[in-house]
Amino acid sequence: MSWELHRVVIVGGGMMGRSLATKVAQEGINVYLKEVSTESVAVAKSELDQSLEHEIARFGLTNAEKKAIMSRITWVTHYDCATDCDLALEAVQEDFGLKRQILRELDRRMPAENPIVITTSTLSITELATQNTHPERIVGMHFLYPVTTTRVVEVVRGQLTTDQVYERAVEFARLLGKIPIKVFEMPGFVTTRAVLPLVNEAIHIVMEGVAEAAEVDLALKMGFDFNTGPLEWADRTGLDRVLNWMQHLYRESSEPRHRPCPLLKRLVRAGLYGAKTRRGFFEYDENRHRTDRLPDDRPRMA
Amino acid sequence: MKILVLNSGSSSVKFQIIETDLERMNAHQDLTLAVGQVEKIGLSDSRLVLEVPERKPFQDYREILEHRTAIEWVLRILTDPEHGIIDSVDEIGAVGHRVVHGGEAFASSVLMTPDVVEQIEECSVLAPLHNPANLRGYYAAHAAMPDVPHVAVFDTAFHQTMPPHAFLYGIPFQLYRKHHLRKYGFHGTSHRFVAFRGCQILVWEREEKRLITIHLGNGCSLAAVDHSRSIDTSMGFTPLEGLIMGTRSGDMDPAIIPWLMAMEELTLHQVNTMLNKHSGLYGVSGVSSDMRELLEARASGNQRADVAFRMFCYRLKKYIAAYAAAMNGVDAVFFTGGIGERSAEVREFALSGLEFMGIEVDPERNQSVTDGEGEITTDASRVRVLVVPTNEEKTIARDVIRVLNGVMPEFTPPETIT
Numbered sequence: 187m188s189w190e191l192h193r194v195v196i197v198g199g200g201m202m203g204r205s206l207a208t209k210v211a212q213e214g215i216n217v218y219l220k221e222v223s224t225e226s227v228a229v230a231k232s233e234l235d236q237s238l239e240h241e242i243a244r245f246g247l248t249n250a251e252k253k254a255i256m257s258r259i260t261w262v263t264h265y266d267c268a269t270d271c272d273l274a275l276e277a278v279q280e281d282f283g284l285k286r287q288i289l290r291e292l293d294r295r296m297p298a299e300n301p302i303v304i305t306t307s308t309l310s311i312t313e314l315a316t317q318n319t320h321p322e323r324i325v326g327m328h329f330l331y332p333v334t335t336t337r338v339v340e341v342v343r344g345q346l347t348t349d350q351v352y353e354r355a356v357e358f359a360r361l362l363g364k365i366p367i368k369v370f371e372m373p374g375f376v377t378t379r380a381v382l383p384l385v386n387e388a389i390h391i392v393m394e395g396v397a398e399a400a401e402v403d404l405a406l407k408m409g410f411d412f413n414t415g416p417l418e419w420a421d422r423t424g425l426d427r428v429l430n431w432m433q434h435l436y437r438e439s440s441e442p443r444h445r446p447c448p449l450l451k452r453l454v455r456a457g458l459y460g461a462k463t464r465r466g467f468f469e470y471d472e473n474r475h476r477t478d479r480l481p482d483d484r485p486r487m488a
Numbered sequence: 489m490k491i492l493v494l495n496s497g498s499s500s501v502k503f504q505i506i507e508t509d510l511e512r513m514n515a516h517q518d519l520t521l522a523v524g525q526v527e528k529i530g531l532s533d534s535r536l537v538l539e540v541p542e543r544k545p546f547q548d549y550r551e552i553l554e555h556r557t558a559i560e561w562v563l564r565i566l567t568d569p570e571h572g573i574i575d576s577v578d579e580i581g582a583v584g585h586r587v588v589h590g591g592e593a594f595a596s597s598v599l600m601t602p603d604v605v606e607q608i609e610e611c612s613v614l615a616p617l618h619n620p621a622n623l624r625g626y627y628a629a630h631a632a633m634p635d636v637p638h639v640a641v642f643d644t645a646f647h648q649t650m651p652p653h654a655f656l657y658g659i660p661f662q663l664y665r666k667h668h669l670r671k672y673g674f675h676g677t678s679h680r681f682v683a684f685r686g687c688q689i690l691v692w693e694r695e696e697k698r699l700i701t702i703h704l705g706n707g708c709s710l711a712a713v714d715h716s717r718s719i720d721t722s723m724g725f726t727p728l729e730g731l732i733m734g735t736r737s738g739d740m741d742p743a744i745i746p747w748l749m750a751m752e753e754l755t756l757h758q759v760n761t762m763l764n765k766h767s768g769l770y771g772v773s774g775v776s777s778d779m780r781e782l783l784e785a786r787a788s789g790n791q792r793a794d795v796a797f798r799m800f801c802y803r804l805k806k807y808i809a810a811y812a813a814a815m816n817g818v819d820a821v822f823f824t825g826g827i828g829e830r831s832a833e834v835r836e837f838a839l840s841g842l843e844f845m846g847i848e849v850d851p852e853r854n855q856s857v858t859d860g861e862g863e864i865t866t867d868a869s870r871v872r873v874l875v876v877p878t879n880e881e882k883t884i885a886r887d888v889i890r891v892l893n894g895v896m897p898e899f900t901p902p903e904t905i906t
Contacts, residue, residue: 190553214499216532245754245762246757487747
């Protein structure tokens with residue numbers, strides 16, 4: 187590799203940040219994972235531990251590999267570590283103000299040629315970068331969850347992103363064993379833009395009473411060989427996040443087809459966010475397993 | 489001649505310097521001058537270890553990002569006035585490379601010409617984790633030592649003499665044609681060395697004998713060596729087939745895999761790791777993949793450790809009898825590898841009850857052989873059973889000498905079916 191990558195800082199120890207840190211550490215790269223406080227570090231750390239244990243129980247990981255991953259992740263609560271990082275990734279929720287503030291903190295500390303990656307699916311990276319001294323080193327990467335297993339990542343070129351920075355982001359994607367899909371910044375890029383209207387349409391079908399949620403999901407899942415139906419996918423992603431993305435998409439495009447379905451808004455207002463609150467379109471236990479699968483939706487041979 | 493033997497993995501390079509030639513080989517007097525490795529290639533804290541007989545082990549740390557700098561580092565340390573063992577790189581007369589997969593192209597060790605290297609590249613599809621790493625080591629070593637001969641020694645080559653009725657699977661023939669899906673077998677270098685050395689100890693002509701060589705280490709396999717040709721071996725298309733191993737399942741009903749993938753909704757990756765890293769002695773016992781720890785747990789009454797141990801020995805016993813049948817009899821059985829060389833319990837259990845086919849273990853002899861060569865059967869035993877420590881690096885060094893002197897035995901694979 188023309189460019190050497192030893193240390194990466196990831197800002198945000200949420201679901202995405204942890205998944206990303208796991209993947210980077212699995213490739214043998216040292217990671218600083220930044221959270222806001224020692225309390226939030228403790229929470230994130232125990233959640234990471236749980237998800238790795240879960241993967242061990244699913245045979246995807248061994249105890250030794252888990253240990254190696256944990257040893258490559260250093261948890262921090264400040265940005266000072268960014269000064270000796272070759273690459274930074276921001277992985278906080280889809281909040282323009284918050285992301286912009288993180289960019290400023292990173293931009294101030296990191297050598298000017300080192301890329302800063304924004305992981306967004308709907309926000310404009312060009313707009314996010316405007317207040318930075320070096321907006322040209324800002325690049326977007328839209329990882330799909332879980333980062334450890336999904337095969338693709340959208341690498342997003344902003345208006346000001348330099349070729350060199352963009353190529354490094356592509357190289358980084360390859361280093362993580364992912365297929366980079368090169369995209370120019372437009373809300374939703376390819377994956378989110380195509381999947382959200384599908385999810386939204388499925389919700390409309392439920393709202394109109396055409397079919398029960400479970401059957402809508404089953405029809406799409408079995409009919410098109412999806413791993414999960416779109417409604418369960420939305421539940422697992424978090425209905426609040428799905429609504430947030432839809433709203434961004436709608437705001438940017440003003441297309442009626444991007445208008446969030448009222449049923450989605452109703453569920454979010456009621457605090458039914460999906461798997462993480464144990465109720466959304468479907469019901470889940472504390473381990474995020476669905477408890478209300480239809481008999482036809484159980485695993486079976488052929 | 490001083491030979492550099494290299495075993496390159498994706499993030500490590502193991503090396504040895506071995507002094508050998510035709511005379512030393514025949515007298516079993518090859519000298520290992522240095523043993524070492526570079527670990528964690530690609531990271532900032534790579535480590536080099538060098539062990540020279542009668543010296544304190546030497547260690548060094550630095551950032552090594554790829555194989556080329558790793559090999560340069562090795563050569564620099566080997567020629568270091570204080571820690572090294574040679575004055576100049578020119579003293580190295582040839583390099584031997586371990587290559588995992590030679591496919592159907594290589595039945596013996598070969599000089600690495602550009603054509604040969606290209607053919608090894610083509611075999612990468614059969615061993616995507618290993619061959620590319622082996623080749624990275626070759627390219628690096630060739631860049632540093634372009635004027636000396638480089639020889640490739642394959643894990644699969646020795647088993648290329650298997651006949652089609654042994655190497656084909658009972659699946660549609662066009663899959664063999666299309667993907668070269670067949671049994672290849674591994675540990676070939678070890679099986680060949682042990683067959684050779686065992687007969688040397690017994691002062692036998694190995695061309696006349698029927699041997700079973702058993703390699704029990706991290707991976708486990710055995711081979712039926714009939715008149716010095718491997719005619720069957722327990723590992724298959726990959727090293728997953730055959731015996732139960734530390735963390736690998738070995739033989740099982742293949743229908744379990746799609747069934748599990750459906751019922752547990754496992755991904756390809758998960759089912760693969762399940763079979764390779766979560767199974768075997770470790771998976772059954774829940775205790776350890778290490779035979780010593782398993783035996784300790786068994787001794788203290790752990791039932792699952794006991795059943796894992798029994799499964800291991802039982803599977804091995806069945807294979808021993810099967811391979812005796814494959815050769816219409818057996819003259820000697822040779823044990824090797826960490827478990828084969830050190831675990832008297834495993835040998836005793838796996839051979840118990842085989843008196844009907846002429847194997848009579850002498851319990852005291854068996855107990856006494858835990859380090860080095862030795863015989864474990866009674867004087868009256870029709871089949872002789874020996875422990876023969878393996879030495880794959882030495883075999884690689886010897887093959888370099890054989891290839892350079894044009895005395896590499898040519899094993900002709902049987903005619904293939906088209």
